[in-house]
Amino acid sequence: MDFSIIFGNLDIYLEGLKNTAILVSISLLIGLALAIPLAILRTSRNYLVAAPIRAFVYFFRGTPLLVQMFLIYYGLGQFEVFKTSVLWPLFKEAYFCALLAFTLNTAAYTTEIIRGAIEGTPHGEVEAAKAAGMSKALMFRRIILPSAFRRALPAYSNEIIFMLHGSSLASVITIIDITGAARIVNSRFYSPFEAFLTAAVFYLCITFAIIWLVNKLEFRWYAHLRPQDTGTADVGV
């Protein structure tokens, strides 16, 4: 191991870390914002509403993220109509295409996670809300969604980590994320171990940080499930 290669190029890795952080956080935020209404509509009994969402989820969960990214980045340029449209300057950028692919991908997975959580709502709670005369919107806001989010958290934390790992694909379309930085260092010095192990350490640290944060969040959200009067802070973590 030649550590001078790692420390000499730390600035490239930090640049990569910045890009990874931006890509992952923005796609997760927008993806989640899309997924909540989609999940609610997906539980609709109206076939015309639920079917398109099902198709969207089916496509994005059934195909590799790499192919989705290629379809958006390389694929859309095939159409002349699209190339002359106002959107083209945006879709020409690798960064935007990666972001779009990641967002749609995580939106699909998150929709499914939240849908499962919504459908897991105890029937009695829904009946009680109806009996109390709540409108559908109020019922979702006060009863179904809060408890659904709580049930969805463990699965969603997995999704966050999958998105972090999936974001390494951005390096394939020339974006310098952490993996992209490692590929640059590898090709410059031909030192694969230093280059990729450093990237691996970066990812491991971020993964552990995410797990730690989620555990904190679970500790708060599951406060009502914690045994009472134990007096210790480590219960449930």
Next chain:
Amino acid sequence: MFSLHGYGPSILEGAFLTIAVALSSLLISMFLGIIGALAKLSRSKILQIGAKTYTTIIRGIPDLVLMLLVFFGGQVFINQVAPLVGYDEYIDINPFIAGVCTIGFIFGAYMTETFRGGILAVPAGQLEAGRAYGMKPFQVFTRILMPQMVRHAIPGFGNNWLVMVKTTALVSIIGLDDMVRKAALAAGATRMPFTFYAVVAILFLVITSISVYILNRLENRYSAGVVKA
């Protein structure tokens, strides 16, 4: 748009390679998964820590980084070690082997968790009963543990398989001619990237849909003796 300009057979060839990569990786991952699960549940502290380290670290690093590490790193490593044992020619790492080993190694970690859950779901009393009958540990494993563990492990196993099929797309990055790379080549030659990547996406959907069908049948079969609520 729907003419493939004669590249259809080439893509199909790639699809078979994709399936070959997925099935080979599946074998490796199942093997590692069973060993990992037994290690996690063993009484030996060293085995437990070893298995725990394996699953934690592998699940914390992106597949692509691991694959590039094995592909490029393995190349350097082998060519440093080979002269020491008296082999002087330059060795190229076969991307098929690098890809399959990496994917198998990664999903071995996921399989470890799945199998561990499956094993834990088998009542301990049954294993004790088996031992009380004088069965050897291996017999307890094959006659009592395995058949029941499979039922509990199938849903998780199915998920792992579906994720793994999609992960095989990454082998195109290290130069293996799977269907994604075949599509890239065809797209470059015909300037129809959307068409070819769409075909690949549909083929992936076909593979995953068939897998889901088979997995459901398997699940039914292994749940034959279970009363459903």
